[in-house]
Amino acid sequence: MSATTPPDRARLFALLGRLAPLIFLLALVIIFASLQPRFLMPLNLFNILRQVSIYGIIAVGMTFVILIRGIDLSVGALVAMSGLCAAVIARGGIEGRLVLSADGSGFSWQLAALAAILAGSAAGLLQGMAVAWLSVPAFVVTLGGMTVFRGLALSIGNGGPISGFDEAFGWWGRGMIGPVPVPVLIFAAVAAIAWVVLTQTRFGRAVYAVGSNPEAARLSGINVSGVTIAVYGLIGFCSGLGGFVLASRLNSAEAVAGTGYELTAIAAVVIGGTSLQGGTGGVGGTVIGALLTGVLLNGLVILNVSPYTQQVLVGLIIVAAVAFDHFIKRQSR
Amino acid sequence: MSATTPPDRARLFALLGRLAPLIFLLALVIIFASLQPRFLMPLNLFNILRQVSIYGIIAVGMTFVILIRGIDLSVGALVAMSGLCAAVIARGGIEGRLVLSADGSGFSWQLAALAAILAGSAAGLLQGMAVAWLSVPAFVVTLGGMTVFRGLALSIGNGGPISGFDEAFGWWGRGMIGPVPVPVLIFAAVAAIAWVVLTQTRFGRAVYAVGSNPEAARLSGINVSGVTIAVYGLIGFCSGLGGFVLASRLNSAEAVAGTGYELTAIAAVVIGGTSLQGGTGGVGGTVIGALLTGVLLNGLVILNVSPYTQQVLVGLIIVAAVAFDHFIKRQSR
Amino acid sequence: MTSASSLGGVAQAGAGPDNGPAHEFFVPAPHEPAGSAPAPAFGPVILEAEGLVRRFFGVTVLDGVSLSLAAGEVRALLGENGAGKSTMINLLSGVHQPDGGQLRLDGSPVRFARPLDADHAGISVIRQELSLFPDLSVAEAIFAGHLPLNRFGLVDWPRMRRAASAALSQLAPDIDINAPVASLSIARQQMVEIARALTRKARVVIMDEPTASLSPNEVAHLGRIIADLSREGVAVLYVSHRLDEIRAFCQTYTVLRDGKAVAGGRVADTDIPALIRAMAGREIAAAQKAPPAPVADQGTGEPLLQIRHLASPQGLRGGQRVKDVSFALRQGEILGLAGIVGAGRTETARMIFGLDPVGQGEIRLFGQPVRFASPAAAIAAGIGYVPEDRKGLSLLPGRSVHENFALTGAVPARFGRNDRRAEARLLAGFWQKLGIRAASPGAAITTLSGGNQQKVILARWIALKPKLLIIDEPTRGIDVGAKEDVHALIREIAASGVAVLLISSDLPEVMSLSHRIITLREGVTSSDQPAAGITAEALMTHMTRHA
Amino acid sequence: AEPKGKDAEVTILVSPLTFAFPHFVFLTDELKAEAEALGGVTINVADGQLSAPKQIADIEAAIVQGVDGIILAPVEADALAPVVQQAIDAGITVVTIDRPVNGVPDVLANVSADNFKGAEAQGEAVVRAFPDGATIVNLQGIPGDKTANDRSGGAHKVLDAAGGKYVFVAEQAGNFSRDKGLEVTENILTGLAEVPQVIIAGNDDMALGAAQAVEARGLAGKVAIYGYDGSEEALKAVKSGTLAATVDQFPGLQGRTAVKTLVDYVREGTRPASSEVLVAPVAITADTLDQAERVGLIGE
Numbered sequence A, B: 001m002s003a004t005t006p007p008d009r010a011r012l013f014a015l016l017g018r019l020a021p022l023i024f025l026l027a028l029v030i031i032f033a034s035l036q037p038r039f040l041m042p043l044n045l046f047n048i049l050r051q052v053s054i055y056g057i058i059a060v061g062m063t064f065v066i067l068i069r070g071i072d073l074s075v076g077a078l079v080a081m082s083g084l085c086a087a088v089i090a091r092g093g094i095e096g097r098l099v100l101s102a103d104g105s106g107f108s109w110q111l112a113a114l115a116a117i118l119a120g121s122a123a124g125l126l127q128g129m130a131v132a133w134l135s136v137p138a139f140v141v142t143l144g145g146m147t148v149f150r151g152l153a154l155s156i157g158n159g160g161p162i163s164g165f166d167e168a169f170g171w172w173g174r175g176m177i178g179p180v181p182v183p184v185l186i187f188a189a190v191a192a193i194a195w196v197v198l199t200q201t202r203f204g205r206a207v208y209a210v211g212s213n214p215e216a217a218r219l220s221g222i223n224v225s226g227v228t229i230a231v232y233g234l235i236g237f238c239s240g241l242g243g244f245v246l247a248s249r250l251n252s253a254e255a256v257a258g259t260g261y262e263l264t265a266i267a268a269v270v271i272g273g274t275s276l277q278g279g280t281g282g283v284g285g286t287v288i289g290a291l292l293t294g295v296l297l298n299g300l301v302i303l304n305v306s307p308y309t310q311q312v313l314v315g316l317i318i319v320a321a322v323a324f325d326h327f328i329k330r331q332s333r
Numbered sequence C: 001m002t003s004a005s006s007l008g009g010v011a012q013a014g015a016g017p018d019n020g021p022a023h024e025f026f027v028p029a030p031h032e033p034a035g036s037a038p039a040p041a042f043g044p045v046i047l048e049a050e051g052l053v054r055r056f057f058g059v060t061v062l063d064g065v066s067l068s069l070a071a072g073e074v075r076a077l078l079g080e081n082g083a084g085k086s087t088m089i090n091l092l093s094g095v096h097q098p099d100g101g102q103l104r105l106d107g108s109p110v111r112f113a114r115p116l117d118a119d120h121a122g123i124s125v126i127r128q129e130l131s132l133f134p135d136l137s138v139a140e141a142i143f144a145g146h147l148p149l150n151r152f153g154l155v156d157w158p159r160m161r162r163a164a165s166a167a168l169s170q171l172a173p174d175i176d177i178n179a180p181v182a183s184l185s186i187a188r189q190q191m192v193e194i195a196r197a198l199t200r201k202a203r204v205v206i207m208d209e210p211t212a213s214l215s216p217n218e219v220a221h222l223g224r225i226i227a228d229l230s231r232e233g234v235a236v237l238y239v240s241h242r243l244d245e246i247r248a249f250c251q252t253y254t255v256l257r258d259g260k261a262v263a264g265g266r267v268a269d270t271d272i273p274a275l276i277r278a279m280a281g282r283e284i285a286a287a288q289k290a291p292p293a294p295v296a297d298q299g300t301g302e303p304l305l306q307i308r309h310l311a312s313p314q315g316l317r318g319g320q321r322v323k324d325v326s327f328a329l330r331q332g333e334i335l336g337l338a339g340i341v342g343a344g345r346t347e348t349a350r351m352i353f354g355l356d357p358v359g360q361g362e363i364r365l366f367g368q369p370v371r372f373a374s375p376a377a378a379i380a381a382g383i384g385y386v387p388e389d390r391k392g393l394s395l396l397p398g399r400s401v402h403e404n405f406a407l408t409g410a411v412p413a414r415f416g417r418n419d420r421r422a423e424a425r426l427l428a429g430f431w432q433k434l435g436i437r438a439a440s441p442g443a444a445i446t447t448l449s450g451g452n453q454q455k456v457i458l459a460r461w462i463a464l465k466p467k468l469l470i471i472d473e474p475t476r477g478i479d480v481g482a483k484e485d486v487h488a489l490i491r492e493i494a495a496s497g498v499a500v501l502l503i504s505s506d507l508p509e510v511m512s513l514s515h516r517i518i519t520l521r522e523g524v525t526s527s528d529q530p531a532a533g534i535t536a537e538a539l540m541t542h543m544t545r546h547a
Numbered sequence D: 001a002e003p004k005g006k007d008a009e010v011t012i013l014v015s016p017l018t019f020a021f022p023h024f025v026f027l028t029d030e031l032k033a034e035a036e037a038l039g040g041v042t043i044n045v046a047d048g049q050l051s052a053p054k055q056i057a058d059i060e061a062a063i064v065q066g067v068d069g070i071i072l073a074p075v076e077a078d079a080l081a082p083v084v085q086q087a088i089d090a091g092i093t094v095v096t097i098d099r100p101v102n103g104v105p106d107v108l109a110n111v112s113a114d115n116f117k118g119a120e121a122q123g124e125a126v127v128r129a130f131p132d133g134a135t136i137v138n139l140q141g142i143p144g145d146k147t148a149n150d151r152s153g154g155a156h157k158v159l160d161a162a163g164g165k166y167v168f169v170a171e172q173a174g175n176f177s178r179d180k181g182l183e184v185t186e187n188i189l190t191g192l193a194e195v196p197q198v199i200i201a202g203n204d205d206m207a208l209g210a211a212q213a214v215e216a217r218g219l220a221g222k223v224a225i226y227g228y229d230g231s232e233e234a235l236k237a238v239k240s241g242t243l244a245a246t247v248d249q250f251p252g253l254q255g256r257t258a259v260k261t262l263v264d265y266v267r268e269g270t271r272p273a274s275s276e277v278l279v280a281p282v283a284i285t286a287d288t289l290d291q292a293e294r295v296g297l298i299g300e
Ligand SMILES: Nc1ncnc2c1ncn2[C@@H]1O[C@H](COP(=O)(O)OP(=O)(O)OP(=O)(O)O)[C@@H](O)[C@H]1O
Pocket: B003, B004, C056, C057, C061, C079, C080, C081, C082, C083, C084, C085, C086, C087, C088, C128, C437, C438, C446, C447, C448, C449, C450, C451, C452, C477, C479
C-alpha cells in the first residue's frame, strides 16, 4: 500500500545523516592541510592519534553513558585518581608516608594497571548505584564525584606528583608497535569492542532501549537499574584505563591530571552525533568526534593561531560541527 | 466519590517535598554552629550572604534555563567577559592598547554597568538563537560559548587584570545599606522579580510549559523558540550583572574570574529541587540551594578542614542533599 | 442500523480476507460470544486475583477486587473512567504492588515485585498509554527485552526481522519494520504494541483499551486474533469502552465502579443497557441517539473553512500521505472525517493547523486563502486543535490540572499577571459539566485516569472559544457516560456557531454527531455527503473499497 | 646543530604554564620585546593551560613545524622530559624558564627563579619582620598545582625551621584567584578566635583579595600580608603599605635572558657560561621597592 517507505531512499538519507560528522572532519583536514602542508606529515598524524587516544578511550565509555541519557562529569578526576593508584603501586608506596613492598621497591606494571582499573571501575559502579538506587540525577552524582575523587587524588599524592616508573610501565603510554603508538592501539581496541557490544549484544541493545524510553524498558522486563549501574561501571573502567595510560605516557601521575577531560569527552560524543536525549548514536561517531577535536587543537597550533583566538575558534567550530550534523539529519526527515 | 485524594493530605506531602532542601540546610547550619559557635556571628552570616549573592544571581537565571530543560555552561566565562567590559569602560580604555575617553579618564559606573549587562545579554541571546534555531543542544552551544567567551575575555584584558575603580563603582560590590551588603540586596531583588515572573505571568507559565512538554506547548500556541531565546538572554543578563558586581567587589576584573561558577550555579538550582528534566521547580528552591552551598564552603573553612578533605566533603554533601530531596519527594507518592 | 450490530459483526470479519467486500463487515452479530467456536468450556484457572486493594495518597482506588482468568477465557473488564481498570492491570502485571489481597498463579500465591516477574510468569500487557521506544526500529521495539540470539550469543537480526514482519502481517502489513517507531501514527503504534504482546507467547494477555484509536477493520483483525488466542488456550483480559466490542469478543465480564467489583458473569446473559447501568450505577441515555442540531446557515453564504486539493509534501519516510483532499465546512456545522488508519486524517488536520507544511492545494478561512506557519498563527486566526496523541502532544506532565487547562491562555492576563481566579471559575464550569474526576484542580494531571485527562484537554480548547475546532479522536478512552457528556458539549458548541471538524475512528460516533460526513481513502476524499440516512456499510465502502 | 649564522631568521615556540597567571603574560611580553630588539626572530606562543598533555601536544606540533628553538616553562618536570628530548633529537634548541625539566642534560639552559627559593625568601621576610614568632594564615594556590606546592613548601621550610614560635593557624586553598582569596580570608578571619599577625599568599591576586577582606574587617595595618609575583598592583600595594611584601622572580629578566641565550646559540653557536642561569628571587618590601622589576610601571 502507498503509505509504506521506499526503504533504499530512506536508508540513503539516514546514511548521509550518520556520515555528517565524517564529512565535517574531512573538510577540516583539507583546510588545515592546504594552509600548512606539514599538517599531513605522518609524524603529525600519529601525534594527533596519540593525543586523542586517551580521552578517546574515555569518550567511548561516555557514549554508553549518554546513550542512556546519563552524563559523567567525574571522568577527569577519575583519571587523576586512578593514575595515582597505579603510580603508588608501581613505586611500591608513597615517599615517606607509605611503604607497600617489603624491600621498598615497586610492583609490576600489571599490578599497577590492575589498581588503576579497579579504582576506576569501583568509583564508577558506586556512582551508578547512586544514580540507579537513590535516583539522584547523574549530573549531580558525577558533579559530586568530580570533587570527591579530586579530593582523594590530592590526598593520595599529598598534592604532589608521583613520578618515575620502569620501562615496561612506560611502554603502554610511550611505546610503539611499528609506526603506531601503543595508546592508539588501545583506543582502537576499546572502540572496536564497544562497537560489537552496542550493536550485537542484548546488553548493548538494552542500553539503547533504556535511553529511548526508560519506563517502557522497565515494562518490557529490562533491568533498568542493572543496565545503569553497569554503564557507569564501564565508564569507570575506561577512566581507570585512561588514567593508567596517561600516567605511563607522562611517566608521572598527579592530582591535577585530566582536568577538563569530561567536557572534551562529552564534546567528542555529541559531535559524533550521539544525542544527549539518549537512545540514538554510537561509538563510530564518537571516534570521529574525538579525531575532530584532536585535529582542531593540533591544526590551530600548527597554524600558529594566537592562544586567545584559538579558544574562540575551537568553541565556534565545535558548535558548527554539531549544527551541521543536526542540519543534515533534519534534511533527511 | 472514593477515587479522589483528600486535597489537604496531598498538599501536605507536596509541601513537605518542597521543604526538603530547607530542612537539609537547617540541619547543616545546626551542625556547623554546634562545632564552631562563631559560625553564627552576624558578621559571618552576612559574609555567607555576600559570598553567595554573586553566583546566587546567576543561579536565579540558571533556574529559568533548567526549567526549559536547558543548561548553560558559559556563565563563568560570561562573568569574566562582562566584568572586563565594565572595567574597560570604567577605566576609559586599556593601558597602552585602547583609549576611549578624550581625556583618558574613565566613565561613570552607570555606563560600566550598562556595558557589562549588554555584553552578557547579547552573548546570552546569541546562544539562545543557536539553541532555538540551529537546534544544537544547549550543552554544546554553551560549552562552545564557555571557551569562546573566555578567549574573548583573555584578549580584552590581554591575560592580565584591569583594576582600580572609583568609589561609586565599588559601592555595588563592597557597599552596605545598614548592616546588609549591597550585593545581597541585589540578589534578593533579582530573586524576588524572578519569583513573580515565574509564578504570576504568562511568560513564566510558558517557561514551565516548554520545559514540561515542548511539543504540547508549541501546539497550544506558545512561541517555543521565542521563550528559549528570551531565557538564554535572561541568564546572559544575570551573568552580566554578576560580572559587574564581582568586578566592583574585587575592585578588579580578570579573565580567570568566575571559573567554575557554572557548576556552582547548576548545583544550587538542582539542590533547590528544580528537575533537570525541566518543568518542575522554582526560584525559591534555588535561593535555598545557593545558601546551602555557601554555608557549606564557609563552614568547612571556618572549621579549618584541610582543602583536600573539603573537596571530598563538599561532593558528598551535595549528593546527599539532592538524594534527601528525592527521597522525601518519593515518600509523598 | 444499531451500533451493536455494526461492530458486533466485526468478529465475523475475521473469517473474511483483510479488505474483502464491505458487506462482510456487517453481518449482524450472533448473540453468543464470538470467536469461540465450541461453547466456552474454559481450561484451568491461570491467574487469580483475590480482594486486591490499592491506595494512592492513602486514597483507596481499588477496594477488594477479585477476578479470575482461565485458559481460553476472554474476560471483559469494564468501568467508567477512573473506576480502577488500569490500576487493576498494573497490579496484575507487577507495575504496582497491592496494599492488600493477593494474586495466585496456577493456584499458588505469587508476588510480582517488578514487571519482569509478571513477564516471566507469562503475563503480557498492552498498555493504555503507549509505551514504545521512539528511536528504535519497529522490529526491535517489538522484541525489546527479549531479542533472539544466534548461536554466538549475539543478537540475531535477520531472525528478529522475519518474526516481526510475521507478527505484523495480520494486523498492519504496510508498516515498515525498519522505520523508527516515532514515525508511526498513534494507531500504528498501537498495532505495534499489540504485535509486541502477541510475540511473547504469553499464557495471559491483558489489553487495556487496545482499540481506542483503531478503525473498524483493524478492530476486526484484533477480534480474530483474540479468538485465535482463546482457541489456543490463552487467557485474555480485555478493557474497552466500546461495549459492542465487549459483546463481540468476550465471554465473561467484570464491572468495576469506584474501585469495587459491582457486577460480573457471562456476557451472553446480559445486554448493553444492563452493563451501562452497572458501570454508572444510574440510568444513562442510550448511546448515540440524539439527532444533530440544525446548522445555522446550511448551504448559504461563504463556508468558514474551504479546502481544495490539499496534498502533503513528498516525504521520505512513508511517502506522501495526503494526496488530494477537498471539502467545505460551514459555521455551526459538524463535519465528520472518517477513514481507516493511515488514511491521512491526522495529517490533513495537522496541515490546516500549521503543524505540518502544506504540499499543494489551498486552504480558505472565511474566503481568505491562508497557510499557517505555526499553531500560534492558526490559533490567532480562531482555530483550535485537539490532537489524538494525548500523551505526546497535549499533556504537561508534572503540572497541575489547572495549568494544563489554562495552557492556551483562554483567560487574558490582567496587568500582565495571570488571572488565576477567573481561570479557576472557568475550569470549575467544565469540571462539573464533564464530570471530571480528580483530587483537585491542583492535582498533577498525570494522576488522573486516561479518560479524565482527555476531558481536561477538551476543556482547554473549548474554553478558548475557537471559530473552528478540529477534534482528532475526541472520545479516545472515554467511558460511555462521559462520552454522552462530550457529545452533548460538541453539539452545544456547534449550535453556538462553532464549526467542528470531527475526526473519529468510531463510526457510530461520526454518524450520530455529524451533519455531513466525508471519507478519506489513502489520502484522497472518496466521498462527501449529508449524514442523514447514511449507512455504516456505505461509509466503509468509501473508506476501503478501491474504486 | 650548525650555527645558522648571524642575523639568520629564527623561529621560536614559547610555551608558558598558562596565560591565566599575569606573571607569564608579563614574561612573554618582555620576551617578545627582546626578540623585537634582536630582530629577525619570530615568536609563536602556545598556552600550556596548566596541562602537561596540552603542552606536550603543542611541542609535538612545533617539532612538526620545524621551529629553531623552544622556550618552555614545564607544567610537570618529568612529564615534559620525553617530548623535550624528542625536540632536541629533532635538532631544536630548548631553553626552560621558571623551572627545569628532569633528566634532559642537552637542554641548552635553564633560566629559572625557583618558586621554592622564592617562597623561602617570602618566609625569611616574615622572620625578619617578626623575629619573635607570629600566627600565620597560609593561602595556597590551586590544590595539587606544582607552583602552589613549591610556594607553600618553601615558606613552610623556612618558618618551620625557625622553630615553634611560628604557628600556621589556618591553611586554605585560594586557587590563585582574587575572589576565592577574598572569600576564604573572610571565612578564616571569622573562624579564628584572634586576629592572625601574618597572611602569606601563593600569589599577589590572593594577597590582594586577602587585603580587601582584612580592610573590610577594619584590621588594615594590623595584619601583615605577603604576596608573590611582584605584579604592578602588588608593588603599588606594598608602596601604600597594604601589603607587607611581595616576591619578585623577575619574569621579564627571565624572558629576555632566555630568548637572548637561545638566539645567540642558534645563530652563532655560543653557549651560556653555565646551563643554569639562576635568577635569585627577592622579597620586595617598601624599602626595597627599587629592586622590583616592574617598579617603573607604578610611577612615583
Ligand atoms: N499514580 C497515581 N497516583 C495517584 N492517583 C492515581 C494514580 N494512578 C491512578 N490514580 C487514580 O486511580 C483511579 C483509577 O485510575 P485508573 O487509571 O485505574 O482508571 P481507569 O479505570 O483505567 O480509567 P480510564 O478508563 O480512564 O483509563 C483514578 O481516580 C486515578 O486518579
